Amino acid sequence: MQQHAPRPSGPTGDGDNIIETRGLTKEFLGFVAVRDVNLKVKRHTIHALIGPNGAGKTTVFNLLTKFLRPTSGSIHFNGVDVTRTAPADMAGQGMVRSFQISSVFSHLTVLENVRVALQRPLGISFHFWKPRRTLHPLHERADELIEWVGLTPYRDVNAGELSYGRKRALEFATTLALEPEMLLLDEPMAGLGHEDIHRISSLIKRVAANRTVLMVEHNLSVVADLSDTITVLTRGSVLAEGDYAAVSTNPSVREAYIGGVHA
């Protein structure tokens, strides 16, 4: 299937792919939401997962991030089988996700949102007897991240009071605090206006410079603009894969998904 020239591979063999699934399948009470998906995401690319509503995109995300156990099949991250890993351990492995609805902590300030991600490596997150100022050394890095996404004026505002676009920006700052190798974004543009879409797009581009991004997105112009590879999912199965030009001209894709409406 993959016809790209392979780079010198790492010790685990397929070093070119950061994530790889084999025969990934998920059934809900007999209903097959994801069927035999063999997904390969190349390192340092932006990979889009598209498909009509109910195609199983979020379910694939939930499987990759361990929020759901697959019925069958396996998941390999950086060559390691992570099929049975706990969801909270994926961050330590270098994979962080956002959610379709909202991924901010509404009653925490912008600063606290980022700080809570920064504090985990300190290993003090069970220390209920330590004062708040224990966390102050993290502020320098937090402020850098907040500035990077353009939220400096909102540093001490509760995240719940931010506009939709700024919440998305805050998500990025929080995610990047963990310095993940790979980001999974579930519909990062959902609910955003024109201008915000533009901003988040350029954020994703900047983030992806030295990272891998897998995203679900309905906005096809965003997909066309950002992604190196696109996988089309319909009714739980992969229908097509390739770059935008290849996918958008694929007749079965046009029929099943784009329905001939989009050029």
Added chain:
Amino acid sequence: MSFVVSERKAAPNLGSTSLRVLAVVAAGVLLAAAPFFVYPIFLMKALCFALFACAFNLLLGYGGLLSFGHAAYFGAAAYVCGYAAKTLGLTPELSILAGTAASALLGVGFGWLAIRRQGIYFSMITLALAQMVFFFCVQAPFTGGEDGMQAIPRGYLFGIIDLNNTLAMYVFVVAVFLIGFGIIWRTVDSPFGEVLRAIRDNEPRAISLGYKANRYKLLAFVLSAALAGLAGSTKALVFQLASLTDVHWAMSGEVVLMTLIGGMGTIFGPVVGAVIVVAMQNYLAHLGSWVMMIQGATFIACVLLFRAGIVGTIIHYLRARRGGSSGQA
């Protein structure tokens, strides 16, 4: 600014720190002066229930976990403390520690079971477990059944200070309250508190950031149970009584009431709520069962008028005013 501006720039939410300091000073003055104006026994009761409500609020307000069975920890500790003081003849501070430890242990077991479920199921499990504790207390030989465990000796603090002296007892209760309250305040403001609030706000996201949510919830549960036990133990010494009322589900409901009236998720809210409820029970006692009606009406009025509770509403109001003056669009 680069983003489309669609909301007012609000005031920093940590700006309430100076307000808190002010409240602490005011509370200190109040606590010192109060026994000269109000019945000390009423004050001690209010302090015990205030601590109970604060402990409950740690779990509900900061952990987002609604327990319907907190009477179990309050009441079990009262019995254990009473048993330690009366039957074993321990000093009051050791008896209180025994009661607190018992509740912490109970919290480990019950919390471990309850946090496996979310929302209403979590609440139902805590209620069911608390009912088991209640029936155990009805049956067990050492609780005194319907009569309760009576004439618990207050004893001598550290073997020296006679707590039968009302003023000494009052000072002791104030000290216990301040220690418990201090632990809760510190916990909320700690690195742990920040993670706990994050889990409350968005559990899946916190997990994806690498936090094993259940462990944090369990620790919050145990701390809350232990501090509820501290309150229950102290109450047993104040009234020299541990009874079925302390473990009854109505007690679990009362602490929910206190917390919501005062304002959940605020440091001082539960204190205010507890004082209001205890005051109503005390000063309207001559009205008999009408107290329940008045209590219910107050609760409904509070929920309708101030959704965030009394203290929560005051904070919102102050923050909105400050935000208005410093707000640039």
